[in-house]
Amino acid sequence: MVFRRLREWFRATFLGTDRRVLVLALARMADSIANSFLIVVLPLYIASGQIPIEGLVGVEVGGLAVSEELLIGIVLSLFGFLNSLGQPFTGRLSDRTGQRRPFILGGLALLGVASAAYAFVDNYYAVVAFRMLQGLGAALTIPATVALVNELATSVDRGENFGVFNTFRLLGFGLGPIVAGVLITGGLSGTSVVTYRLFGTTVSGFEAAFAVAVLGAAASFALVTLLVSDPPETEAAAGEDLSVAIRDPTGEHLLDPVFTLGLATLFMAIGIGLFATLQELINSRLDQGPFLFSVEFAAVVIANVILQVPIGQASDRYGRRPFIVAGFVLLVPTTFVQGLVTEPLLMIAVRLGQGVAVAMVFAPALALAGDLAGKGQSGTQLSILTMAFGLGVAIGPLASGFLVGFGFVYPFAFGAALAAIGFVFVYTQVEETVSDTVAPGGDIVPQDD
Known part of the structure; x- marks a missing residue:
């Protein structure tokens, strides 16, 4: 009975979703595998000695001695900084031209x-x-x-669509580090970089990982090229008024709700980004190899993969705000405790808890912002959240690389404090956008205005 209901739910959710949303989700999954590979690969690549950094380590800049962790943090963070700072411009340009597909394909080409x-x-x-x-x-x-995902949705299924999209994207993001750890070390328990023989050529584990990243970007490019097109209404709704509000235009609150969600997303993403820079220190502290670190890193994503769609559907039915608020409440302890644990299994459990918190925030926040976005403004409005997430992922590694010098717990205490501030912002500045109630039989019943 349970399996039959699960099968029916899976079929109705994933097969009933707009085909273009599914294709975009699959494309982002392939691309995310490629990008998340590099979060694990690049720190090991730099630390392996294949990229000379001896002349940089120990140099004082502004009274601060450059460390290997800081150099790794800079590499990881640059992606997020340029990604996030560029998004308001590309999102606005996408709205102004009324086109999405050319931007997607151009970006995938650069990534590959x-x-x-x-x-x-x-x-x-x-x-x-x-x-x-x-x-x-x-x-x-x-x-x-x-x-494009937002424009293919309605207020009734927007949370579900973002849940499906994020599920596949995060599945790729979670699988990438695990596969990268296995590929680089040659197995689940390996701790050193291996080499492979491919068509008579010796290939290092690093080179094999980079090749998989290229294949992921190429697969995404092919899927979007063959199966995705811009809906006619996107070009027709190309906007001219693409301003971004900081103060609440209604005067009911101090801050605009979409801007508030962007700030909260920034704080959440910083907490997520703290972990990767500390790979070598975490492996030493927990007496583990790269594979277990990859599992710990992926635990946040695994929880999101499992929960994104159910939470997205529930936010369509019961409202967005309760999930976002509860997510930030849970994010505080699950971020802080990562600085205290000393056992791999406990670290995996805590990271899973952090993943549950992120899942409760992610899809509902995007759906709430999508509810508020006017016609022809999806790229501009939603780029506030995507920019904030990318900026947070960029700041997180730099913050942890700096703060860990004061003690291992300090980066995670900083992330927990930001999560608490995010809770206050959402609780005081964001109102519900779903105005429907759920009938006893489970049907959504619109309320009278």
């Missing part, structure tokens, strides 16, 4: 080219340059993709 280039670089600055190119590629792709 940069991934291929890593195998040929021989200095730290080249790694930085190609990471910046990837950031620009993501800035083109993300706002246009999210805007």
Whole structure:
């Protein structure tokens, strides 16, 4: 009985979703595998000695000695900075032209080219340059993709559509680090980089990982090229008034609700981004290898994969705000405790808890912002949230690389404090947008105005 209901739910949810949303989700899954590969691969690549950094480590800049962790944090963060800072411009340009697909394809092309280039670089600055190119590629792709998903949805199924989209995207993001850890070390328990023989050529685990990243970007490009087109109403609704409000235009609150959700998303993403920079320290502290770190990193994503669609559907039915508020309440302890645990299994459990919190915020926040976005403004309005997420993922590694110098717990205490501030912002500045009630039989019944 339970399995039959699960099968029916799966069929109704995933097969009943707009085909273009599914294709965009699958394309983002392939692309996310490629990008999340690099979150695990690049720190190991730099730390392995294949990229000389001896002349940079120990140099004092503004009284601060440059460390290996800080150099890794810069590489990881640059992607997020260029990605996030570029999104308001590309999202607005996408709205103004009334086109999404060309932006998506152009961004995917840049991501693929940069991934291929890593195998040929021989200095730290080249790694930085190609990471910046990837950031620009993501800035083109993300706002246009999210805007298109929003425009293919209605207020009745917007949470579900974003849940489906985020599920596949995050599935790729979660699988990437695990596959990367196995590919680089040659197995689940390996701790050193292996080599492969491919068509008579010796290929390192790093080169194999970069090749998979390229294949992921190429698969995404092919899916979007063959199966996705801009709906006619997108071009027809191309907007001229694309301003972004900071103060609440209604005067009921201090801050605009979409801007508030952007701030809250920024704080959440910083908490997520703290973990990756500390890979070597975490592995030493927990006495583990790269594979277990990959599992811990992916635990947040795994929880999201499982919960995104059910929470998105529930937010369509019961409202967006309760899930967002509860998510920030849970985010505070699950972020802080990561700085205290010393066992791999406990770290996995805490990271799963953090993933549950993120799942409760992510799809409902996008859906709420989508509810508020006017016609022809999806790229501009939703880019506030996607920009904030990318900026947070960029700030997180830098913050942890700096704060860990004061003690291992400090980065995670900082993330927990930001989560608490995010809770206050959402609780005081954001109102519900779903005005329907649920009848006893489970049907949605619109309320009278």
